[in-house]
Amino acid sequence: MSAARQLSLEVNGKRHNLQLDIRTTLLDALREHADLPGTKKGCDQGQCGACTVHVDGERVLSCLTLAAQVEGRQVTTIEGLQTADGVMHAVQTAFIEHDAFQCGYCTPGQIMSAIACIREGHAGTDDDIREYMSGNICRCGAYPHIVAAVRDAASRLKTERAL
Amino acid sequence: MTQNNAFELNRRTVMKLGVGAAAAATAGVNLSSEKALANNPAKSQSPALGARLSRAEGPLKVSGQARYAIEQKLENMAYGVTVQSTRPAGRIVSIDTSAAKALPGVVDVYTPQNALKLNKPTVYSKGGGATEEFTPLQDDVIRFNGMHIALVVAETFEQAMEAASLLKVEYEAGDAIVDFNDPKAKSQPIDAMAAAWGDAATALANAEVKVDVTYTTSREYNVPMEPHACIASWDNGKMTVWEPSQWVGGARRVVSDWLGIDIEDVRVISPYVGGGFGSKIGAHPHVGLACAASRKLGRPVKVSLTRPQTFTGLGGRPATRQNLSIGATKEGKIVSIVHESWNETAIDELHVEACNNVTKIMYATPNLSSRLNVVPVHTVQPGWKRAPGENPSAYALECAIDELAYALEMDPITLRLANWADIDPSSKLPWTTRQLREAYAAGADAIGWWKRNPKPRSMREGRELIGFGMASGAYPMLRTASEAKIVFHVSGQIEVLSGGTDIGTGTYTILAQTAADVLGVPAETVAVRLGDTILPRSALAGGSQQANNLTGAVDRAAKNARAALLSLAATDPKSPLAASKVTELTLENGRVRPTRRPSGGISIADLLKAVGRNTLEVEGNTFAPGASEEMKNGADRSFAQMKASLEGGVSAHSWCAQFVEVRVDEDFGTIRVKRMVAAFDSGRIFNPKLAESQWIGGMIMGLGQTLLEEGHVDQRDGRTVNANFADYAVPVNADVPGVQVISVGIPDFQASALGGKGVGEIGVVGVAPAIGNAVFHATGKRVRSLPITLEKLA
Numbered sequence: 001m002s003a004a005r006q007l008s009l010e011v012n013g014k015r016h017n018l019q020l021d022i023r024t025t026l027l028d029a030l031r032e033h034a035d036l037p038g039t040k041k042g043c044d045q046g047q048c049g050a051c052t053v054h055v056d057g058e059r060v061l062s063c064l065t066l067a068a069q070v071e072g073r074q075v076t077t078i079e080g081l082q083t084a085d086g087v088m089h090a091v092q093t094a095f096i097e098h099d100a101f102q103c104g105y106c107t108p109g110q111i112m113s114a115i116a117c118i119r120e121g122h123a124g125t126d127d128d129i130r131e132y133m134s135g136n137i138c139r140c141g142a143y144p145h146i147v148a149a150v151r152d153a154a155s156r157l158k159t160e161r162a163l
Numbered sequence: 164m165t166q167n168n169a170f171e172l173n174r175r176t177v178m179k180l181g182v183g184a185a186a187a188a189t190a191g192v193n194l195s196s197e198k199a200l201a202n203n204p205a206k207s208q209s210p211a212l213g214a215r216l217s218r219a220e221g222p223l224k225v226s227g228q229a230r231y232a233i234e235q236k237l238e239n240m241a242y243g244v245t246v247q248s249t250r251p252a253g254r255i256v257s258i259d260t261s262a263a264k265a266l267p268g269v270v271d272v273y274t275p276q277n278a279l280k281l282n283k284p285t286v287y288s289k290g291g292g293a294t295e296e297f298t299p300l301q302d303d304v305i306r307f308n309g310m311h312i313a314l315v316v317a318e319t320f321e322q323a324m325e326a327a328s329l330l331k332v333e334y335e336a337g338d339a340i341v342d343f344n345d346p347k348a349k350s351q352p353i354d355a356m357a358a359a360w361g362d363a364a365t366a367l368a369n370a371e372v373k374v375d376v377t378y379t380t381s382r383e384y385n386v387p388m389e390p391h392a393c394i395a396s397w398d399n400g401k402m403t404v405w406e407p408s409q410w411v412g413g414a415r416r417v418v419s420d421w422l423g424i425d426i427e428d429v430r431v432i433s434p435y436v437g438g439g440f441g442s443k444i445g446a447h448p449h450v451g452l453a454c455a456a457s458r459k460l461g462r463p464v465k466v467s468l469t470r471p472q473t474f475t476g477l478g479g480r481p482a483t484r485q486n487l488s489i490g491a492t493k494e495g496k497i498v499s500i501v502h503e504s505w506n507e508t509a510i511d512e513l514h515v516e517a518c519n520n521v522t523k524i525m526y527a528t529p530n531l532s533s534r535l536n537v538v539p540v541h542t543v544q545p546g547w548k549r550a551p552g553e554n555p556s557a558y559a560l561e562c563a564i565d566e567l568a569y570a571l572e573m574d575p576i577t578l579r580l581a582n583w584a585d586i587d588p589s590s591k592l593p594w595t596t597r598q599l600r601e602a603y604a605a606g607a608d609a610i611g612w613w614k615r616n617p618k619p620r621s622m623r624e625g626r627e628l629i630g631f632g633m634a635s636g637a638y639p640m641l642r643t644a645s646e647a648k649i650v651f652h653v654s655g656q657i658e659v660l661s662g663g664t665d666i667g668t669g670t671y672t673i674l675a676q677t678a679a680d681v682l683g684v685p686a687e688t689v690a691v692r693l694g695d696t697i698l699p700r701s702a703l704a705g706g707s708q709q710a711n712n713l714t715g716a717v718d719r720a721a722k723n724a725r726a727a728l729l730s731l732a733a734t735d736p737k738s739p740l741a742a743s744k745v746t747e748l749t750l751e752n753g754r755v756r757p758t759r760r761p762s763g764g765i766s767i768a769d770l771l772k773a774v775g776r777n778t779l780e781v782e783g784n785t786f787a788p789g790a791s792e793e794m795k796n797g798a799d800r801s802f803a804q805m806k807a808s809l810e811g812g813v814s815a816h817s818w819c820a821q822f823v824e825v826r827v828d829e830d831f832g833t834i835r836v837k838r839m840v841a842a843f844d845s846g847r848i849f850n851p852k853l854a855e856s857q858w859i860g861g862m863i864m865g866l867g868q869t870l871l872e873e874g875h876v877d878q879r880d881g882r883t884v885n886a887n888f889a890d891y892a893v894p895v896n897a898d899v900p901g902v903q904v905i906s907v908g909i910p911d912f913q914a915s916a917l918g919g920k921g922v923g924e925i926g927v928v929g930v931a932p933a934i935g936n937a938v939f940h941a942t943g944k945r946v947r948s949l950p951i952t953l954e955k956l957a
Contacts, residue, residue, distance in 0.1 A: 021321040028320055037234035038227015040437070042388045043470040047888035050388055078227035088226065096221040099856045103667030104224030105388040105437030111225060134895040137888060139388050139438050140667050141863030142856060143899040 007067055011036060012080025020067055026060075027051045029067035030077060038078040038108050042137070049136030052109040053077050059116040078108035081115075090160070091115050094153035095146075102140035110136045114150045123154035211676040211686040212714070212917070215852040219671040219691065220435070231435045232405040233392045233465055240394065241270055243456055243466035244323040245449055246313040246330050247475060248305050251541040251881030252510075253337030255303040255312060262329040263315060268322035270460060272330070274313045275303045279455035284420035287445075287802050288513070291420065292413030294445025295478075295544040296512055298421070299452055305337065306510055307541045308881035309475025314452045316464060341881035343482055343507040343538040350505055350536040353515050358523045358589060361530030366499035370490025374566045377486050378559035379948040380931075382507070382874035384479035384891060385548050389437020391476060392467035393446075395453035401428045402454055407443050408433040408694070410703035411662055412799035414446035415696045421451040422458060426800070433694035436666040436704075440864070441547030443666070444705045447477040474886035478514070479874070481506040481545035485518050485559040495571050495581045497526050502533040504555075509544035513537060516545070517552030521637050521928070522560045523589040524816070526582040531589075541881050547705065549864060550924040553638050554931070558949065561634035561932035566945065574617065575633060575936070576603050587814035595815040595913040596920075598844035599635060602820035605842040605905045606633065610822040619943035627826040629837075630941025636928030638921050639808035640711075640815035640914050643702030643798050646784040647716035649678060649724035653777050655753075655768035657682065657689045659720075662799065663701035663713050664694040668923055669853035670709065676850060677714045677917070681721035684753045699782065700799035707817070707921025708805075712785070714849060715916030720783030725750050727781045728767060735774040739765055785916060815914040817925040818844040821862070821933040827941045832953035834938060836866055839930075840903045846920030847910035854922045858904045861926020867894040869931040873950050 009016045009029065016034045027044070030036040030053070042050030044063045051062040054076040081089040091114045094100070101107040113136050117123050122132040129150045130143075138146065223229040248255075260272040273279045278300040285291025299311040313330055317323035340348045367373065393406040402422060408414045411431040419426040436443060453466035468476045483506045490499040504518035519533040548554075568575040580600065586593050607613060615631045616622055622629035650658040659678045665671045671691045679686035692698060702712055729748045732740040732755045740748060740755060749758040756764025771779060786795060797803035808815050824838040839862050848854045871892040875884040885891045904926075910918030931949055938956070939945050946955045 021319055023321045023325075024319075031234070032320060035236055036227070037230065040231075040388070041467075042390070043888050045470060045887060045889075047470075048388065078225075082226060088222070092225040095225045096217050099218060099221075099852050101218075101221075101224060101667070102669075102856055102860060103388065103436060103438040104220070104229055105231065107224050108227050130896045130899070134897040137388065137893060137895060139386055139440070139864075139893060140856075141860030141894070141899070143863060143894070143896045144859060144902050145856065146896060 007071055009034070009067060009070060009075060011075045012077060022068060024067045025063055026053070026065040026067045026070055027062035030062065036077055036079050040105050040108055042106065049113060050106050050109040052112040052136065054112060054116065059113055078111060089115065090156045091149070091153040094149040098145045098149040098152065100145040100149040101142050106136060106138045110138065110146055114153065117150060118154045118157060123150050126151060211679040212849050214676065214850065216672055216676060216686055216850055218669060218853065219675055220665065229435045231389060231437055232407045232433055233394050233467060235394055235405050237394060237396060237463040240463040240465055241316050241318060241460060242320040242323045243314050243316045243453055243464050244327040245311045245452060245466065245468065245472065246315065246327050247309045247472060248312045249308060249882070250305050250334045250336070251308040251341055252339035253305045254335045255305065256333040256335050258313060259331035263326035266322060266326050268318040269326045270316040270318065272313060272315050272326065273300060273456065275300050279314070279452060279459060281421045281451045281455050282423050284417045290801050290803060292410070292416035292445070292800055293420065294546055295448070297448055297544060299448045305334065307475065307543050309543060309883060311448055311452065311476065314456060316456055316460065339541045339881055341541055341876055341878060343505065343540050348538045348540055350538045353535045353537060356515060356517060356535045357533060358519055359532040363499045363501050363530040363532035366530040367488055367490040367501050370498050371493045372491045372567070372570050373488060374563050374570060375488040376563055376566060376947060377484065378562060380483045380555050380558060381872070381949055382479065382482045382876070383548055383868055383872050384474055384874060385440040385442035386473065386891065386893060387438025387440060387442060390468050390470055390473050391443070391447055391449065392465070393450045393453050394463055394465045395450070395457040396463040397458040397461060402458070403430045403432065404450065404454060405432050406446055406450055407436045408446065409436065409439045409443045409664055409666055409705050411664060411694055411696045412700060413444065413703060416800040417446045418450070418454055422454055431696045433664050436664055439666045440549045441551060441705060442477055442479065444547060444703055449476055470888065471886040474883045475543045478543040478545040480548035480551065481508065481514060481516055483516055483518055483555045485555065487559050487563045489563055489567050491567060491571065495573050495578050497528045497582045499530040500528050503536070505536045505538050507540045507542060507545065508537040510539045510541050512544045514545040516555060518556045518559070520552040520639065521556040524587055524637060525560060525584065525635070527584040527588050549861060549927045550638055553636065553924070553928050557634065557636035557928045558931040561636065561929060562935050562947070565932065565936040565939065576607060576612070579603065579635065590809050590814055592809055592812055592814045595813045596844065596846065596909055596911040597818055598907045598909060599818040599820065601907040602635070602818060602842035602844055605907055606820040606822045606840050609903055609905060610824060610838065610840045612822060619940055626829050628829055628941040630825045630827065630937035630939070632933045632935065632937025632940055633820065633822045634929040634932035634936060635818065635820045636925065637816040637818055638707055638925040638928055640920055641706035641708040642806045642810065642915060643708060643712055643804050644784065644786040644790070645701045645712045645716040645798065646699035646782060646795065647713060647720040648699050648780060648782045649720045651724070651728070651767050651771060651779040653768055653771040655766065657684060659689055659691045659717055660698045661693055661701050661713055661716070662696055662698040663709050664704045666704050668704065668710065668857060669850055670704070670713065672853060673710060673849040674713055674717050677717040678721045681718060681725055683751045700795055702798055702805065707923045707925065710849060710922065711915035711917070711919045714919065715785045716783060718917060719785060720781060723783045724781035727779060728755055728770070731774060731779065732770055737774045738770060739773060811913065813913050815911065815920065817921040819925050819929050821929040823933045823937045825934060825937040825941055827938060827956070832956035834870055834951060836900050836934060838900050841926070842905040842907050843925055844908040844920070845906065845922045845925060846908045846914055847918035848906055848908065849919055851906065855904050857922050858926040859902045861924065862902055862930050863894050863899055865927045865930025866898065866934065868949060869934040870950050
């Protein structure tokens with residue numbers, strides 16, 4: 001038996017007050033209740049990475065996280081990466097330039113993982129990128145282009161930091 | 164990849180233009196955002212077709228703004244969850260739904276005891292759009308483990324999931340055949356798909372050198388990242404379905420069959436598709452349940468299969484077995500090919516994996532015989548997985564050719580060239596184009612084929628055995644006539660409309676490129692709307708045909724549109740160019756002008772304004788003149804109008820040559836693919852950047868098929884044991900090496916209107932044999948079953 005509960009989630013800097021079944025995952029809260037379907041459901045059991053979001057800056061699988069667990073924490077989704085005036089994150093532009101996706105369904109998760117991968121310092125070599133991006137399945141097989149995009153974005157971000 | 168950055172748009176342009184164009188494509192509204200752009204049309208970068216433009220909908224996809232089918236927000240939507248059988252055969256005695264119905268939020272539970280009425284849909288082979296006849300809940304028969312036996316509908320997803328777990332099902336056991344190697348299984352020949360010429364048996368018996376082998380492939384699953392799911396919304400006698408679909412026209416037909424309503428009262432919408440690879444061509448049975456529930460309840464119902472449910476809610480590639488014998492002279496001339504194949508199919512339905520599609524056309528042989536058989540077992544009806552038929556066909560053939568090369572002590576490429584088919588040996592018709600020699604040469608050069616030591620187990624680096632392997636393949640040209648529409652808006656926006664879908668293949672992009680060239684505007688200023696049955700009729704995005712079908716249709720529509728614009732400019736009294744003759748006008752860079760006055764003229768938007776029109780809509784199609792509405796509907800909703808590879812007295816195919824380098828750990832038998840190189844003849848390439856992605860994706864899917872993917876079935880009860888992404892392993896990034904693809908095609912105007920051939924499927928053909936042959940080269944051990952796992956190397 002479950003009870004509905006009022007939860008207040010902060011997603012992409014915006015507060016969402018949602019009446020949710022306490023069993024609701026963060027993924028379903030985003031997709032079905034907060035009208036933020038950019039985060040994708042690929043398996044709903046923590047095996048594919050499509051639902052990757054950031055909670056307090058760290059990547060988590062939103063399908064294995066209850067919405068109630070992230071109250072009081074900062075959630076960032078794919079919809080929250082662009083600046084207020086619409087400028088995309090370097091990883092997003094790199095994904096477009098390198099054609100690092102086809103159907104686009106795993107892409108939000110790939111991008112959220114890639115940002116964390118770069119931030120965590122695991123984008124130094126192609127082999128590192130392959131290893132640390134292996135939690136995100138892409139059935140279209142865009143992997144070589146994903147590696148190229150992450151490598152390129154990492155180098156751009158490094159240059160930007162140095163400036 | 165072969166890179167040519169000359170056509171690469173700079174990042175800023177992509178961001179600025181791509182977003183606007185794709186936004187219009189999605190919503191079909193808010194087109195005014197393009198106003199500023201259209202009033203000052205940029206010079207077109209001609210020709211757009213063939214340029215390496217980035218994906219038009221890319222900005223939407225990387226920002227989470229592309230709304231996939233079930234991401235529509237509808238009022239009062241209920242959630243449906245299906246329950247699947249846990250037995251492979253027998254019947255349902257009863258289903259106790261009381262505990263489920265007692266839960267708060269549960270709207271209703273449907274079982275065979277209180278079934279939602281669904282008619283049996285007409286399958287494609289009988290002129291319909293369905294890929295399986297199985298119609299859930301209509302009787303108490305269990306046909307396979309994992310078939311839908313109930314639908315639970317609740318106010319929330321969580322409530323529906325819990326309720327679904329509470330059904331108590333009582334079964335009556337039945338005898339099941341869960342494996343196509345079961346001696347009780349009875350195979351059935353498919354005579355219509357057999358092939359024979361000469362006297363293959365005698366020629367084989369008398370051949371100087373023979374290989375006689377059996378190759379098998381496992382049950383495989385398409386597993387696109389977006390699970391199969393839909394929203395069905397019944398409203399006032401009409402049904403709207405948001406369904407991830409490779410073929411909205413087919414889905415529309417199936418929905419009308421299921422519900423017994425006029426097809427005109429069904430609309431299917433599929434704006435983006437999260438991968439399909441053949442598995443989203445047909446609307447599968449859960450869609451029928453969603454539709455029937457929505458009609459019954461009078462509210463929208465969303466039904467999503469869980470990831471495990473997708474393994475039996477629809478079928479993947481069936482397991483196959485092929486016996487193949489090749490006879491040759493000592494000099495390496497093939498004298499006979501004898502082939503027989505078997506594939507599993509559903510216990511009461513027919514799916515044929517055409518395992519001789521490549522076998523019968525690859526090499527010149529004076530004698531051939533090939534027979535296909537199906538073996539009914541208690542499984543979900545198998546389906547199409549990328550290059551159905553061609554993929555396993557090329558696997559057995561190209562491994563056997565490698566075996567023959569070693570038996571003859573010949574180089575495998577030399578052997579292939581020695582048996583070059585100047586014409587299609589099966590139909591005796593001439594090829595349209597066959598750049599396969601060029602593919603062999605380019606691939607061999609890129610991987611360093613001639614530098615290897617061909618002796619098995621002769622190359623190593625430390626504990627790693629090194630192997631090189633190659634294989635080739637073909638994919639037939641399928642074609643269906645289609646329609647398209649161009650709409651000029653007074654805002655300056657130009658739209659291309661088609662019911663075809665973009666499943667990640669680049670349809671949004673290449674159709675804009677096609678229209679742009681004809682209309683003389685930049686591709687980025689053309690918005691493309693797709694994936695909706697209210698749009699012009701299109702065949703499926705399957706069989707590697709859609710790009711060619713739709714570029715042809717859009718080219719016609721755009722040419723008609725150009726003529727209509729010039730005519731409007733010359734004949735409408737309010738047009739500033741009304742004094743001109745049509746023949747004296749030109750459309751260039753988005754402006755209609757007198758041909759002799761390069762600097763003058765009027766923009767399309769200003770012309771529409773001047774003549775007082777909001778829009779100008781112009782259609783075009785590739786149907787034969789005088790084609791009836793029935794034929795056009797047939798092209799859109801069935802396979803009735805589809806033309807196969809031999810249309811027009813020529814034999815049209817895409818071709819590939821695949822090369823791989825593998826490393827095999829000598830101690831553990833683990834296989835890693837080190838490099839993959841492939842050369843493709845897909846004719847004219849409409850957008851190399853996107854075509855390369857498809858080829859690479861196909862190769863990686865082939866890598867998974869060869870080394871990882873195998874559906875395991877519990878022999879006791881037919882349960883798919885590994886129905887999830889952890890246990891049914893598909894390639895992840897760390898599995899994938901550097902991949903190089905090379906285009907060797909030339910425009911082929913016998914194959915298609917604009918000279919393209921198929922791209923999407925040829926990439927997965929020939930990968931498995933190339934890897935298998937490389938593993939043999941590395942280890943000296945020939946593994947004749949997929950996947951090639953380490954225990955088979957032991």
